Amino acid sequence: MSRFSPLEWPVFRQFRTADSTGRSSAAVSQHTRDITSRTETADRVVQSVCPYCAVGCGQKVYVKDEKVIQIEGDPDSPISRGRLCPKGSASEQLVNSPGRQTRVLYRAPRATEWQQLDLNTAVDMVVDRFLESRRRTWQDTDEQGRLLRRTMGIAALGGATLDNEENYLIKKLFTAAGAVQIENQARI
Amino acid sequence: MGTSFGRGGATQSLQDMANADCIVIQGSNMAECHPVGFQWVTEAKARGAKIIHVDPRFTRTTAVSDKHLPIRVGSDIALLGGLINYVLTHDLWFHEYVLAYTNAATIINDDYRDPEDLEGLFSGYDPDSGTYEHTSWSYRTAPGYEDEGAQDSGEDEHGDQKSGRAGGDEHGSGGPPLNTNHPDRDESLQDPNTVLQILKRHYARYTPEMVRDTCGISLEDFDYLARAVTENSGRERTTCFAYAVGWTHHTLGAQFIRTAAVLQLLLGNVGRPGGGIMALRGHASIQGSTDIPTLFNLLPGYLPMPSVDKESFDEYVDAIAVKKQKGFWAEAEAYTVSLLKAWWGDAAQEDNGWAYDYMPRLNGPHGTYQTVMAMLKDEVEGYFVLGQNPAIGSANGRLQRLGMSHLKWLVVRDFNLIESATWWKDGPEIATGELRTEDIDTEVFFFPAANHVEKAGTFTQTQRLLQWRHQAVNPPGDCQSELQFFFELGKRLRAKLADSRDERDRPLQELTWDYPLLPEGEPDPRAVLAEINGRHLTGPDKGKPLSSYTQMKADGSTDGGCWIYTGVYADGQNHAADRKPGREQDEIASEWGWAWPANRRILYNRASADPEGKPWSERKKLIWWDAQHKRWTGPDVPDFPVDKDPAARPDPDLGGAAALSGDDPFIMQADGKGWLFAPRGMVDGPLPTHYEPQESPVVNPLYAQQQNPARELFPHPGNLSAPEPGTPQAEVYPYMFTTYRLTEQHTAGGMSRWLPYLSELQPEMFCEVSPELAAECGLEPYGWATIVSPRSAIEAKVLVTDRMTPLDIGGRTVHQIGLPYHWGQGGDAVVTGDAANDLLGITLDPNVHIQESKVGTCDIRPGRRPRGPEVLELVSEYQERAGLTPSTSNTKVTDPQRELTAEQTEDGSQ
């Protein structure tokens, strides 16, 4: 408290300055004078796009010590002009949300609880199951002998929240692997 | 949209809505679902535009609109048909525009029959397969060219059932092929078979009175809407239509949009500033995920997935576009070769049909709902769920969860433990005892995903705009982007199959799968985007990116993952990352991001000038013909060959872009015109016709045919439908319900019910009912209610509000209940509740296979729903009372006395 630094005691400042009633500059503490917006002291700002709906509002992402500290509208965007909806404004909490998972989880058949699994083994397990299911459900030709060359045993759902590049790799990989049952939110 | 205009994307940018003089928002709740996009509607209103919201509910959009037209869910075609009828009878259509730019004057062949004559069916309906065969809809060939025409259509008929069927939704960018290049036309529009006369006859019975009895819209309201739309169209003024899933989520979804396209063409609003049809997509990159589709029936760039009957590459290409048809779609071969080169590189050569045989084939629709049915029959073993929550978001949630319990292994990638990952532990079926955790064999892998600031890449927004996102921070813990996960998956699959001799593994072995890696091990998205954009493979500028899809060659000298995106990497610069501030650009803002095709912001903008190339009016000026420089100029990139003289009338047989005449603004259509009448491309009729939804308490007032005869049905004990109206059992589910979104929550809640700041704003599942319905059923404001549908029963708090209006439909009061669908039963979210989508059945639109989630019938009663197994008893008790069997309402043709069809059960007794 500024009380102890001698002349900085607001009561003195009340008499020294025009603010005799102690309702403005006299009562200001040093901490308040040092207040500055956290976006000013951020390490860097990155231009991004809101992940929620398809309007495509521009977003500015402020980062400090490798942590996202603020996401707000990007005034440069001609579409959104710096504005956001409630979901867009909550993007920072989407990134730092306490409910967000950061570990791979695995549920064994008939198990009643999750168990932790390291990423590498999990991906290997998925690869093995992928190849096994593909082999078991492969269809070379249909009943009239026409080429099918596909598996109906593997399906995928999801893509409207993903980037174009990710959709491209998924489509390319699954088509080459013969899995045709690929769908996403554009359908529902 | 694809069928009428040639491309399946929104015709305008959102900013352009500010130029509209009247905006009709129908099938969308724009202020709640696209709030920041709505600023442009507010801008238009500030400039004096009239905003009309047609919606069953009075929503936050309506609160700032000028007029609200409460409409009965599912009757949009009746209203729009009424408007078309109003425009035609009052002769308010835009004469020069319609004559020059649409196929109004084209003559249809003689054996075309209209539903007016066939009691609700178009000609060419095959009752066994429940689909249409559309030769009877095609153009009549002009005299003197008959031979060429006949040969073409004949060859085309062979086995067209699949192309007709699957042809529906592939016209994202390229209209369907035509049977003739020389359609017969009658400019004076006297011939009864001209499209305009057919239109007049078809919509003759859509009178304001019929609209009142079908949609519940009073005559004054209809008159207000009709006047507002017609007065704000023409040379000086334009009207804009905006729609979202309110239209697409119906068994007639595609036809809803078609009706709006026909109306906008008649009013001359397409391709002009402040006009067109604004398709408001829901997710961040829904447009992107149809352009580069993780969809079963499409390849990138709306090229169709090869079907089993296209055995060779040439057969495949001929089915897409006849060489001699007009427009850029004729170059489909170049686009396909470039795609195959991009995927299989050197392995794709001329001799092996550019590795066409590496492609898997379709033999029917394999949509997400067919997949769920296959799961229930234990035919699907593995399932990847990537950033989606089918247990809550897809229709008939119960079937989705039961289907997943039949899987062998399930991979879920998301930020949080969504209900689709934890249904085996805390799903509703565990509570009702239908599933026991210990008996479920499915292995579930949950991979945490990186979110939008932890990975770089592009989203494609609702106005076809690609915007690049820069990476801000690295993903924490095990979180990975899908790019890294699938690149890794692909690498390991290829490693495991490296030495396999099996023919089926060749496509994987020879796939081009080496992308440069970023320091953290993630493939560089810029390299993937460059591959999508396409490169020259031979010649002087080998390796350099293409700058326009016109540079794509069919000789394998170019590659390109998605031809409509070519140009995003023009001259090596990632235009998706262009960030010239909006302030420093004009309203079109073409240097912010990149819009496909070729950075055009307003499509078909050639139509913003009259046939001679002069703007229709100074106020609505966009593109015009600059006589001295012989070029089309204007703020936006012209959607037309830049140097084509408006007066040019080249010989149609030249084919491709060269064949386009000076007044063909729809450069992707086979005849360069806007299609009022769609001879091809729609599987359920060339003209939109009103049918009732799958479940409706009202008999179809227009025809005996109750529902869309071509809709896709899924008879299954878990997917029962309500009885046909008019039968006593129909009163078991007397009320209609519709599902919708709220601003504060996001679709199935995966990205909003885990955030306390959003969950706090809309914490609990609720239903919105009118005071009259509340009185009728004894519902308590903010008390509990149980809603029962033929599929399941859910509970919700009751919001009694005047915003829901009971409608008088042909003497009967129809009550409508509003249900937001964000909540779900699961253990991990901040707020939980029952999922509205559990109530929905699975009945799909035949063109795009989208389910009817916007309308259904149900019953509502006060009090909470029973817990545990009793809820199943409640649902089955209702089903017995209604006498439901898997075949109820699932027969396609309703009226038996059809001279075309063979035996049918007698009328209405289902």
Next chain:
Amino acid sequence: MTADPAANPTADAHYDHPHPRKGFFTDTSICIGCKACEVACKEWNRNPVDSDYELLGSSYDNTGALGANTWRHVAFIEQGAEQIDRARESGRALVDLGMPRVGPPEGAASSKTTSQGTIPVTQAAAAGCGSGGGGCGCGGSPSPEDSADSSDGQGPESPVAASVHPDTPDFRWLMSSDVCKHCTHAGCLDVCPTGALFRTEYGTVVVQDDVCNGCGTCVAGCPFGVIERRSDGVFEPKNQRDSPPVPDTVKVPQHGVAQKCTLCYDRMKNDQTPACAQACPTTSIKYGDHDSMAATARERVAQLHEQGKTEARLYGANPNDGVGGTGSVFLLLDEPETYGLPPDPRVPTADLPYMFKRAGMAVAGMLAVGAVAFASGGRR
């Protein structure tokens, strides 16, 4: 009450470089109730969650009211036909009161073209469309696009009659984003004993959370019930279960301290727009210099009156009202109390001198009685 009535209360505040007074203008006629302001404010200031996750029974408003953790609150009011008429009537009464029109002199034909420049104001409209409280017969001058020029035979023959109120006459859904008023004479600021509340160089009122000892006097001092002491200020956004700890950059407990909107004092010092004003999709929340905000408000209300919407009125734009005019000016479409705002707020300090006088008399009385008691008590 030494602050001079001038609009900028910072004048007497001895700041070395006083800025022009900043403030809001909230135009509730274009608010779409999306609550982006609530979330943006909470997210910027890292305020804790303020709900028991239950429907509050007030249409789409599940936030309740302004408080220590909620510095922006969107109100939702569903009104039927007679409430709309009552609001139009009370609005018209305001117009007929012949309010001194701040801005262009009453008499002159003010053909001021509004900023949009599209709606020329005729003399009749400028004088208030219903003189003498009579029913607003003219139903508002037909806005230009109604009497559209029936261009080249497109429109029907007769220009369409100006429908009285294009608005849905039988139902409306009011939405308004409420915020601290940052009054010219701020009750909270006056009664704060520790100087925690202070008048900033921008004329706004801010709590210094390092000084405030939570005495709570300001909570009672605010005539609008905005400020509140945070009773359970544990910050991390509560989640249903014992969720993993929140990253430390966001854990700032502000327990037991009075909290209210600071008009983003930290952002303002760096010339940034407050979080809510930047997020608001339809700029229903406008931010800028107080004078320009008040001018925009008057322009907007005049424009609405010309459209026949006489229910529009300004709240807080009058410098000589009970609190000396407010920093956040509102455009409301009904009586203030419908939105939960006081109809005639008055800063308690206005009566303070009188209170001290009465207290002085009481003190004198007590001392006198004491003296008398002892003087007379001498005998026994």
Next chain:
Amino acid sequence: MSVSEYDNYRPPEEPRRKRKGKGRRRASGSAFRRGGDGSREMPMVPEPEFTSYYGRPIVKAPPWETQIGAYLFLGGLAGGSSILAFGAELTGRPLLRRNMRLSALTAASLGTVALVSDLGRPERFLNMMRTIKPTSPMSLGSWLLAYYASHAGFAAAAEVDRMTHAKLPLGPLRPVLRFIERPAAAGAAVTGAPLAAYTAVLLSDTAVPTWNAMHKDLPFVFVSSASLAAGGLAMLTTPVTETKPARTFALAGVAGELVAMHLMKQRMDPVVVEPLEQGRPGTWLTWSERLALAGAAGTILGGRRRWVAALSGTALIASSALTRFGVFQAGKDSVKDPKYTVEPQRNRLAKRRAAGIVDDSITTAG
């Protein structure tokens, strides 16, 4: 509420999340969240004559708990006791002086402890001394309390020293203490009265409808209540022989309070008087009146008998406490219903409009 037979399946509806900190009640009237306490009134249809926002409060009651109510009482008691102490000193009543000084100090220190414990951040109580704000009754009150408490402390210290026959290890300080004893006592007496009265201004200088409406007469009520409390305490603690002035002091206090309370209720807007007459405040205030009368009667009739004096003294003290708590709670209740905020303001606005003043309303058309 709902009639379906499945209702008994309703899982126990404990609130979704236990709120840490002081229980569930939140200062900002969380009663409205439950739709009133049990009564399920229909928020959909507000009363026709005045509209409110779903019946929710417009202004907020201060987050003051019972400690502040206690401080109001103790402050008045301390002030009154100092006056009696100084009077006793002047007129040579040693016992009365000693008791009054000690009780003044105890009351003042108890009051201070109550004040500090009610703070949101008690450890920052010294911030009260940061500024002297003429516009803040609490700021001036804090300084007043500091001044008074110190002086009452010196006077009492002297008293204690005398009682312990100078055994305290004061050493050189003793003469200083002797010297300042009298001025300190005088100071305490002089500031005692304002200490009793300033709490009235503290309550009135708020937007709480009932308190604000009382600002004309509340000081007199509090001053009288302080007097009767101090007098009562004197009668209770000091033998009858010395408490004659205290009794007159108390009687004057009773008279003052009755008159002031009556006058106050007359001058207030009738709507805002309701909280004073309803619920707990209503019962407390009626009981405080009865006890005051009983105390006064006891004082007049049996004033000279020791036990009667003691009894009526306690009655008077109780009456004073009840008055303070009654007024305190009435204010907090008046905030819960928006009617008490809106209607008086509407009446005030209408009166001004009738008087032709039309330019000072917060709602304007232009």
